Amino acid sequence: MRIAMMGSGGIGGYFGGRMAATGADVTFIARGRHLDAIRHNGLRIDSAELGDAVIHPAQATDNPADVGLVDCVILGVKLWDTEETGRVIAPMLRPDTIVLSLQNGVDGDDILEPIVGRERLIGGVAFIASSISKPGTIKHVGSMQRIVLGEPDGSSSGRVTALYDALTAGRIDAEISDDIERTIWEKFVFLVGMSSTTTLMNSEIGPIRTDPEGREFLLSVFREVTAVGRARGVDLPANFGDSRLDFADNVPAEMTTSMHHDLKAGNRLELPWLAGAVVRMGREADIPTPVCQTVYAALLPKAGEDN
Numbered sequence: 001m002r003i004a005m006m007g008s009g010g011i012g013g014y015f016g017g018r019m020a021a022t023g024a025d026v027t028f029i030a031r032g033r034h035l036d037a038i039r040h041n042g043l044r045i046d047s048a049e050l051g052d053a054v055i056h057p058a059q060a061t062d063n064p065a066d067v068g069l070v071d072c073v074i075l076g077v078k079l080w081d082t083e084e085t086g087r088v089i090a091p092m093l094r095p096d097t098i099v100l101s102l103q104n105g106v107d108g109d110d111i112l113e114p115i116v117g118r119e120r121l122i123g124g125v126a127f128i129a130s131s132i133s134k135p136g137t138i139k140h141v142g143s144m145q146r147i148v149l150g151e152p153d154g155s156s157s158g159r160v161t162a163l164y165d166a167l168t169a170g171r172i173d174a175e176i177s178d179d180i181e182r183t184i185w186e187k188f189v190f191l192v193g194m195s196s197t198t199t200l201m202n203s204e205i206g207p208i209r210t211d212p213e214g215r216e217f218l219l220s221v222f223r224e225v226t227a228v229g230r231a232r233g234v235d236l237p238a239n240f241g242d243s244r245l246d247f248a249d250n251v252p253a254e255m256t257t258s259m260h261h262d263l264k265a266g267n268r269l270e271l272p273w274l275a276g277a278v279v280r281m282g283r284e285a286d287i288p289t290p291v292c293q294t295v296y297a298a299l300l301p302k303a304g305e306d307n
Helices: 012-021 032-041 079-088 108-116 158-169 180-200 205-210 212-231 240-248 258-265 275-285 290-302
Strands: 002-006 025-029 043-047 053-055 059-061 070-075 093-101 121-134 137-150 173-176
Touching: 002 012, 012 025, 012 043, 012 053, 012 070, 012 121, 012 137, 012 158, 032 059, 070 158, 079 108, 093 108, 093 158, 108 121, 121 158, 121 180, 137 158, 137 180, 158 173, 180 205, 180 212, 180 240, 180 258, 180 275, 180 290, 205 212, 205 240, 212 240, 212 275, 212 290, 275 290
Parallel strands: 002 025, 002 070, 025 059, 043 137, 070 093, 093 121, 137 173
Antiparallel strands: 043 053, 121 137
């Protein structure tokens, strides 16, 4: 299976790197100093709990048109790049090429569908704490490194099984879901809570979950996102937000989020597609989201161009 990782940061760099390290045909599409480092020194994964890896030489480019036709394109780009990414991957697509978005949020596939075609899309979600620590290097925190994927209609298919096999061959924890929308929302609940608190409070999760006020704030975000999802027909238990707080208690204390990393680096934030999306969908469903509204209003001035 020929795989193109469109975006080679914490998501694409890690999962693509694990597959490439075990012999998969993976091309990394990156840019800037990160691309230069991959070309010259290879791609490095630093993972204290699961072991390091170096892919050298690594196939890397900044131009999807140079890659040729592939069996699968995996998207790990920021959400504001989704529409443009859907256009630039066109030279790599055969009629049967799989397109899998592992982006944050719940809007990615809706943006991609009219560009690449619904028939190419499979649903997926990644669970990992990873980021670019320096050009050419992905730092992985903890032991969580999991991808769940599935057909949008819940059916079984050979193409999903083939990608699952490629992932597991790379020693990635993978699972096939018969309700991938629910799985995407399960992550969305957790991610909005984590990204909102770590970014707003400029802190790793450890101090937040041990402080009574921070803990209550985190729980409130989890509950609001759960309520919005349920109002949209997603099959989430009523107490799902409370269960996410239990889950947050068991992640590494130093765990943070890509949005917090972006805030510290002075980069654009995915805020409109995270807490901002909850506010928007809450209004559409007449579900109050006062805590997410607070996060959105407080961070919006720092969200970057076009918000």
